[in-house]
Amino acid sequence: MAENLSTFISSKTKTVEISREKPTVIIGERINPTGRKKLLSSLKEGNYDVVRSDAKSQVEAGAAILDVNAGVPGADEEPILKDMIHALSEVTDAPLCIDTADVIALETALSIYEGKALINSVNGEEEKLESILPLVKEYDAAVIALCMDDEGIPPTPQDRFEVAANIIERAGKLGIEPADIVVDPLALTMGSDHNAGRIAIETIELVVAEFGVNVTMGASNISFGMPDRAFINSTFIAMSILAGLTCPITNPLEEEVNIAIQAADLVMGRDDFGMNWIKNYRDRQKNS
Amino acid sequence: MAENLSTFISSKTKTVEISREKPTVIIGERINPTGRKKLLSSLKEGNYDVVRSDAKSQVEAGAAILDVNAGVPGADEEPILKDMIHALSEVTDAPLCIDTADVIALETALSIYEGKALINSVNGEEEKLESILPLVKEYDAAVIALCMDDEGIPPTPQDRFEVAANIIERAGKLGIEPADIVVDPLALTMGSDHNAGRIAIETIELVVAEFGVNVTMGASNISFGMPDRAFINSTFIAMSILAGLTCPITNPLEEEVNIAIQAADLVMGRDDFGMNWIKNYRDRQKNS
Numbered sequence: 001m002a003e004n005l006s007t008f009i010s011s012k013t014k015t016v017e018i019s020r021e022k023p024t025v026i027i028g029e030r031i032n033p034t035g036r037k038k039l040l041s042s043l044k045e046g047n048y049d050v051v052r053s054d055a056k057s058q059v060e061a062g063a064a065i066l067d068v069n070a071g072v073p074g075a076d077e078e079p080i081l082k083d084m085i086h087a088l089s090e091v092t093d094a095p096l097c098i099d100t101a102d103v104i105a106l107e108t109a110l111s112i113y114e115g116k117a118l119i120n121s122v123n124g125e126e127e128k129l130e131s132i133l134p135l136v137k138e139y140d141a142a143v144i145a146l147c148m149d150d151e152g153i154p155p156t157p158q159d160r161f162e163v164a165a166n167i168i169e170r171a172g173k174l175g176i177e178p179a180d181i182v183v184d185p186l187a188l189t190m191g192s193d194h195n196a197g198r199i200a201i202e203t204i205e206l207v208v209a210e211f212g213v214n215v216t217m218g219a220s221n222i223s224f225g226m227p228d229r230a231f232i233n234s235t236f237i238a239m240s241i242l243a244g245l246t247c248p249i250t251n252p253l254e255e256e257v258n259i260a261i262q263a264a265d266l267v268m269g270r271d272d273f274g275m276n277w278i279k280n281y282r283d284r285q286k287n288s
Numbered sequence: 289m290a291e292n293l294s295t296f297i298s299s300k301t302k303t304v305e306i307s308r309e310k311p312t313v314i315i316g317e318r319i320n321p322t323g324r325k326k327l328l329s330s331l332k333e334g335n336y337d338v339v340r341s342d343a344k345s346q347v348e349a350g351a352a353i354l355d356v357n358a359g360v361p362g363a364d365e366e367p368i369l370k371d372m373i374h375a376l377s378e379v380t381d382a383p384l385c386i387d388t389a390d391v392i393a394l395e396t397a398l399s400i401y402e403g404k405a406l407i408n409s410v411n412g413e414e415e416k417l418e419s420i421l422p423l424v425k426e427y428d429a430a431v432i433a434l435c436m437d438d439e440g441i442p443p444t445p446q447d448r449f450e451v452a453a454n455i456i457e458r459a460g461k462l463g464i465e466p467a468d469i470v471v472d473p474l475a476l477t478m479g480s481d482h483n484a485g486r487i488a489i490e491t492i493e494l495v496v497a498e499f500g501v502n503v504t505m506g507a508s509n510i511s512f513g514m515p516d517r518a519f520i521n522s523t524f525i526a527m528s529i530l531a532g533l534t535c536p537i538t539n540p541l542e543e544e545v546n547i548a549i550q551a552a553d554l555v556m557g558r559d560d561f562g563m564n565w566i567k568n569y570r571d572r573q574k575n576s
Contacts (some may be wrong), residue, residue: 235551263523
């Protein structure tokens with residue numbers, strides 16, 4: 001078993017440590033216009049109030065890092081992403097996860113961001129490795145590494161592990177430490193392959209055993225098309241935390257998943273005397 | 289990693305296979321007068337109607353094996369346990385888990401039971417090893433092995449593993465196969481030790497990696513004294529299933545824990561096409 005690594009992500013005034021020895025770090029997913037009409041139309045109007053309120057509500061609900069995505073169909077991402085980062089800096093000290101497939105927008109965002117950002121994402125495609133990894137190095141950022149490459153998403157945990165290993169190796173050649181690589185095993189939909197959950201979890205186990213790196217994942221696709229999705233997502237995220245997931249990308253306003261993360265931390269012995277559990281319980285009582 | 293073993297428990301007409309390749313087997317815990325006034329008073333009157341109805345309701349709710357405990361304070365367990373087993377044979381073909389600390393009652397129960405019983409339990413205490421293991425062999429039963437011995441319950445996963453290893457070795461000397469040993473790592477209360485959950489899970493991981501044996505556990509003590517216990521129990525049982533738990537002793541009428549078990553099986557890829565999940569969802573809709 002490799003030693004557990006710590007990944008540090010920071011804003012101008014706050015540093016978040018991601019580590020298997022500490023409580024799970026939630027990366028809030030909501031600042032993303034995909035499928036969110038209200039946010040999308042506000043961004044089209046150059047209005048960042050929804051961005052600001054999404055930041056506040058997610059941090060209040062437990063997000064420690066905020067994903068920020070400026071994917072407005074038909075619009076140039078670069079200025080929007082830049083404005084979003086400025087707007088966020090006004091209302092929160094939570095560090096950001098900069099989520100864009102546009103390399104120009106990414107570089108501009110990194111150049112104005114004050115702190116150590118998490119980049120979402122690189123993968124094993126040659127073109128991505130060549131365009132993203134030098135920016136990780138140049139801006140001393142960390143990066144999410146998706147377990148897919150030019151051949152697509154490998155069907156087996158072993159092959160996904162190989163993609164992660166390749167990204168870590170390529171990053172190492174540029175002087176990027178494994179601590180700055182956060183692996184995403186990719187959780188697909190069990191509706192298409194009933195082994196999708198197991199494959200993601202086994203990928204996490206392999207990557208953690210070999211490299212000790214931190215692990216992120218979006219955990220809601222897994223249940224797409226199934227009934228009672230919240231139960232599946234909660235169970236899947238708790239099991240993934242046991243396997244080694246440390247910083248899921250979720251919506252912290254979804255109470256079931258949030259509670260499952262808190263309970264998993266409690267079970268893992270990462271919540272001394274259950275104090276967080278009891279505090280969160282009291283907060284739920286107050287708000288109900 | 290050791291190969292996963294199958295444990296077969298049977299009644300006269302039905303065999304249940306416990307295996308890490310199959311859906312989780314629930315051992316229904318309710319036929320136990322401890323803390324259950326109605327059952328206790330009926331047993332005192334020699335009335336087995338509650339036993340019969342508890343059997344039916346637990347099997348309907350998903351129990352595949354039924355624990356049967358005749359612990360009526362101040363009464364002789366032997367005749368009560370015998371009558372309970374007879375009463376159960378009238379209403380269910382679910383195999384039984386015979387739960388008694390009274391060796392005379394245990395031997396009588398085994399002598400009248402038609403099938404391969406699961407004995408609850410042996411542990412690493414010398415006196416228990418000497419009295420229980422020969423009965424396991426003589427009656428071709430399987431047995432739950434608790435990770436405690438004459439020194440008490442070891443505080444570390446490694447020491448609990450050693451207790452299990454010792455029981456498996458002693459059983460082997462009598463010709464009892466590891467497949468007939470079902471290890472219980474012992475889940476204590478997180479209220480007294482906030483690492484209790486992690487210790488139980490790590491014990492499971494060690495025992496499974498070395499021996500491939502099946503694993504049982506009562507998963508409700510863990511949350512004693514904490515608020516929102518159902519969330520903790522559900523999360524803990526799902527994580528334990530990933531670690532290797534195969535046949536928890538639970539109350540299948542507690543919906544949250546039952547759903548967590550079903551979701552964990554789904555995530556583990558043990559529910560082809562999610563058909564059980566969807567069927568159980570429909571049953572919940574019908575009953576709600």
